[in-house]
Amino acid sequence: MNQQANQHKLIKGATGDWEVVIGMEVHAQVSSKSKLFSGASTEFGAAPNSHVSLVDAAMPGMLPVINAECVDQAVRTGLGLNAQINLRSVFDRKNYFYPDLPQGYQISQYKQPVVGEGEIVVDLPDGEAVTIGIERLHLEQDAGKSLHDRHPQMSAVDLNRSGVALMEIVSKPDLRSAEEAKAYVTKLRSIMRYLGTCDGNMEEGSLRADVNVSVRKPGAPLGTRCEIKNVNSIRFIGQAIEHEARRQIEIIEDGGTIVQETRLFDPNRGETRSMRSKEEAHDYRYFPDPDLLPLELDAEAVAALKARLPELPDEKKARFVRDFGLSPYDAGQLVAERETADYFETVAKERDAKLAANWVINELFGRLNKEGQSVATSPLSAAQLGGLIELISDKTISGKIAKDLFEILWTEGGDPRALVAARGMAQVTDLGAIGAIIDELIAQNPDKVAQAKANPKAMMWFVGQAMKSSGGKASPQAVNELLKSKLGV
Amino acid sequence: MTELTSLTLAEACDRLRKKDISAVELTSAHVAAVEKARALNAYVLETPEQAVAMAKASDARIAKGEAGPLEGIPLAIKDLFATKGVRTTACSHILDNFVPTYESTITSQLWRDGAVMLGKTNNDEFAMGSSNETSCFGTVQSPWRREGSNTPLVPGGSSGGSAAAVAAQLCLGATATDTGGSIRQPAAFTGTVGIKPTYGRCSRWGVVAFASSLDQAGPITKTVRDAAIMLRSMAGPDAKDTTCVDRPVPDYEAAIGKSVKGLRIGIPKEYRLDGMPAEIEKIWQQGCDWLKSGGAELVDVSLPHTKYALPAYYIVAPAEASSNLARYDGVRYGLRAPGRDITDMYEKTRAEGFGAEVRRRVMIGTYVLSAGYYDAYYLRAQQVRTLIKRDFEQCFEAGVHAMLTPATPSAAFGIGEKGGADPVEMYLNDVFTVTVNMAGLPGIAVPAGSDAQGLPLGLQLIGRPFDEETLFSLGEVIEREAGRFVAKSWW
Incomplete structure (x- = not known):
């Protein structure tokens, strides 16, 4: 990786800059009805x-007895990670x-x-895209769960999870910051959700990560790593890495050495602590x-799975940029979740896609976030938002009125065009009516007229007043044109 | 009633079908014989009520003309086979009072075909042994004794209870399992017939595992024909065992009496061991002569890696066993010895629950799989296994149809006589049989003669994969010439 490009990812220590090197083992529960080697259900809860x-x-x-559906899911995931599928x-x-x-x-x-x-290619918030290598993906059984709070002297065991299929996805040590690690897991989750191979639900334990962290001076050989086991949220992954890197840097800068060991992240204290040493491994x-028997796959069956893969986030993003003229950043935001991308595509279909993207990203996402909702639970359907976009595009309503309409649609629902008609929200484009308003403003404000003639920017006062007098419904474009001609600027 | 217990399985089938005898009569005669023979310790659990109930149901089906191939035939089941509602322990203290809620595929096929269960037979603990001396239920006494001697002899192992039950006429046939010779060696020691089919011929589902890649179930019977009849019911594909092969089961009985003319029989020179008793040499030669006069052609063959088979086996089998037996941990079923904490409980349970031989093999297996030793032991043993398999393949490719070897290096020995100081002394019993498991081939042991003290000796025929039929044809030739070997009752 380019040293220069990573300058901003370095961590400042007392003895200079440090680079953190991260590799991850993500355990993703395979979406399947039954377990990896038995017919028992995988239902949660x-x-x-x-x-x-x-x-x-x-x-x-x-x-x-191997569950063929779990194998197919692993192969689909492998294909989604642009990876080599091993036929044996x-x-x-x-x-x-x-x-x-x-x-x-x-x-x-x-x-x-x-x-x-x-x-896989991972997009960072600052717009940088980094390629992260995948070492391998393998199938394995999940264990059951030990419950220690049922009896004062004994532990209880729940075997519902025992034998559920997991995919362990091992990255190469290509990650260089907590941000990158978080973005990597987010991207993995996005790909698997697109594929339908893992629901990515971290609260239910469907996605967990073991994080390997080491630090080194830039350009130096790899340092000794510590493995942080079973981190179960993307935020915790970031916190665990930040803390662990700091801990290691402090030890080395204080003259100590890092001992290879397994550590646990304590989310309550925001720190990692030792679980077992290498010797105890x-x-x-x-x-x-x-x-x-060895698992033998048929090349044709793999090809058939490949042919039936859905469009994945990267392809979708490229298409949004190419076909809709969206910025890579906007496109990236829209494709992060399949539901969001589908929603956007419905809104944008045969409409102004850029306008649709702005409304989905700024207005809809903003509101959803604020109210703790998701696209799936949005009170505003894609068809409704699409109707609103149409009303803007055909100049029936102004952008400002559109925000009012958005509010009405969000809280009351209804058909956008019918609402605009019923509530008289349509834009006034009648030049006669607008002209009368402007004539009156000019007559009553000779000082402002003089200012506008001296400095055309002062004309904006008249625009504002005219819009106000029309109750926001006057077409801003018509107001501008009439003012220019009447004031002679 | 004694007359009924002396029938062969095939004879009993005929007489039941002719309604000459009833299944209840036949079963009751065996139940009585079992009770009378408790001194042998062949059965670890008798199920007389269940047996009679099953026999009644068989009589009803016979009356309706719905008789299955084994209708009304009383069988003994090795305690390694899970039997629903009937205690199954693998003769290990760690499975004390374990009652499965499920029936093994093999036994359910036997019941499907009308067979009757007399009870569960003794075996070496987890099938680890060659003398039935490692069972937590104690040693089985062979129904055979040296002429003029009262020294108790071993029936062989691990299927010692099954072999003894067949030899003592305490059932018409018995299920058994064979990981390194556990069907063939006790069959040879007791004058009975035992076949270990090709790996994958019978389902392993519901059979307590010893070494998964070597374990294969088969019957022990009084005659070759009986073995053919019984194997047909035991064999067959099973979706619950992915190592079980999906291929149709032939009518093995049809192979009995089929001419062996023109069959090429390999005589592997590596099976001629230094210091092998002359009697073994003699019956081996005798067997060759019989097959030759039957029209078979004898060819000298070489299986050069034979000498590595036993050591390699004693790496592969314990390695798999150490992992297969990890589930006996006191957490969910079976024995639990209380401990301070979970590790202490594990240690106490497994120390108390497993006998010395099982503990030894678990330790050997754990060792050979350990980091730093895996390549030197386990991997190398697997490589040897590939070579052993190739030895056989090359002979078969060169036109050999089957091989004839001794089944065991000696006749039955006395209880407590072997392995006390050096376990390898006991392991050497399997020297002629382990190669067959390592190669996954079918092997049958057929009684072929007696030693100077009147104890039966057996010959082994080794076949091509899934060619059990040829083994039955050849085995019956030997049986026809050698005659049957029946122990005189002293019990």
Whole structure:
């Protein structure tokens, strides 16, 4: 990566600038009806242990059977990450003891994952676009959940999640700031939501990240990394990185060294703390799961999945820029969520797309954010907003009146054109009526007339007065033209 | 009533179908025999009420003309097979009182075909052993004894209870499993027939796992024909086991009596061990002669990697076992020994629940999979396995239809006689059988003669993948020549 370009991402320390290097392992729950190796449901929020098959509970003699839909979802995701799809991959056992891991091993993919190297482009708020490498994507089972608050001496185990399919998406250590890391996860989530392969719901645990952080002086070799486990919100990812980078810099600047370890982020205190050292790390004794044959994919089946992929955010953004003449920044905002992009496209269809983009981004997003709503729950439909855009475009209403109309539509609803007619909100374009207003203003304000003749900018006073007298309905364009001719400026 | 228990499975099928005898009579005779033979410790659980109820249902189906292929046939089930509502422990203390809510695919196919369950048979704990001495229910005594001796002998293992039950006429057939020889070795020790089918021929679903890539279930029976009949019901595809192969099950019984003329039988020179008892050499030669007079052609073949099979097996099998047995942790079912914390509970439960041999193999398996040792042990053993498989493939490609070898390096030994000081002494029992599991091939053990003390000795036939039929044809030739071997009752 270009040193110059990253100057602003460096962190200032007592001994100079530091560069933070971040790699991420994102665990994304596959959107599927049943688990990776059993027919049990994946529904969220059910009563504890109500979605547990004999396989999930690891009863003696039970065997896993791969869920083809989960494999397809992983392949779709791989294709969405512009990644290599491995036609042959292998499931391995990762062995460790934990009460919420019934088999005593997690079925995962170790040396031969289903998806290999890929890359995605991540847009940063300042307009910069960075390419982040994907190392791999593999399928694995989720564990159950241990509950420690049910009994004073005992823990309880809920196996509903046990065996649910996860995609572990491993990035290359290409991220250089908390901002980039946040934008990367946001982009991953956006791609997976477009694909319908992961709902990205972080509150329900559908998306979690392990964040590997190290620091170094720019140009120096990679520093020792610490892994922050299981961070479950994009905001926390940012906070965890900021804190961890600072912590490491302070240790090194105080003459210490970083110990490779696993850490946990405490959102309440906004800091990371040690979980286990490298020496305490498990020896997982990975080996190929003898209960499962290698996963063989058919090149034609992969091609068919590829052909049926939806338009993804990057392609959509490029199309919005190309076909609608939007700025890359505006287009980027519109495509971040599939629902938003669809909403915008409905508003913009056969209408002034730039105007539509302005209204969606500024008025609609602004209002939705303010009221804690989303496009999906917007009281204003795309058809209504489209109607409003049409009324502006055909000069039936002015931009100012349009904001009033937006308010009415938001709170009361209704058909935009019918509302404008019923409430007399249409713009006055009758030159005679506007001329009479202007004539009266000129007659009553000879001093302003003199000022306007001396300085044409002073004409704006007349524009404002004329608009006011018309109740905002006079066409600003007509007012301007008439004033110019009547004042002779 | 003794007459009924001395029937073969095929004979019993005929007489039931002719309504010459009833299923209830047949089952009751066996229930009585089982009760009388408790000294053998072949059964770890008897289910007489269930047996009689199933037999009554069989009689009703026979009366209606709806008899299945195994209608009314009383069978013994190795305790490794999950049986719904019937305690299943793998003969391990860690599964004390475990009662499955599900039925293994194989046993459900047997019941589908009309068979009757007499009970669960003893085996080495988690099928780890070659003498049935590692069972938490205690040792099985072989129905066989050396002439003029009362020394209790082992029935072999791990399917020792099944083999003893068949040999002592306590059932008409028994299910068994074979990971390194656990069907063939006890069959050879007890004068019974045991076939380990091709890996993937029978479903493993609901069978307590030992080493997943090697485990394969099969029958132990009195005759080759009985094995053919029983395997047909046990085999078949199963969507619940992805390693189970989706191919139709032939009518194995049709292979019985089929001419072996022109079949090329390989005699692998590596199976001629230094210091092998002369009696073994003798029956092997005898077997060759019988097949030759049947019209088969004998060819000397070489399986050069045979000598690495046993050590490689004792890496692969424990590695898989160490992982397969991780689920017995005291959390959800089976034994739980209370502890200070979760780790203490795990340690106490597993120390108390697993016997010495199981603990040894879990430790070996854990070791060979550990970081830094994986490449040197597990990976290398898997490479050896590939070579062993290739040895066989090359012979088959060169036109060999099957191979003939001894089944075991000796006749049955006395209880407590082997493996006390050195476990490898016990492991050597599997020297002729493990190669077959490593290569995933079918292998059948057929009694072929007796040693000087009157104990049965067996020969092994190894076949091409999914060519169990040829093994049945060849096995029956040996059986026809050697005759049946029936233990004299002392119990």
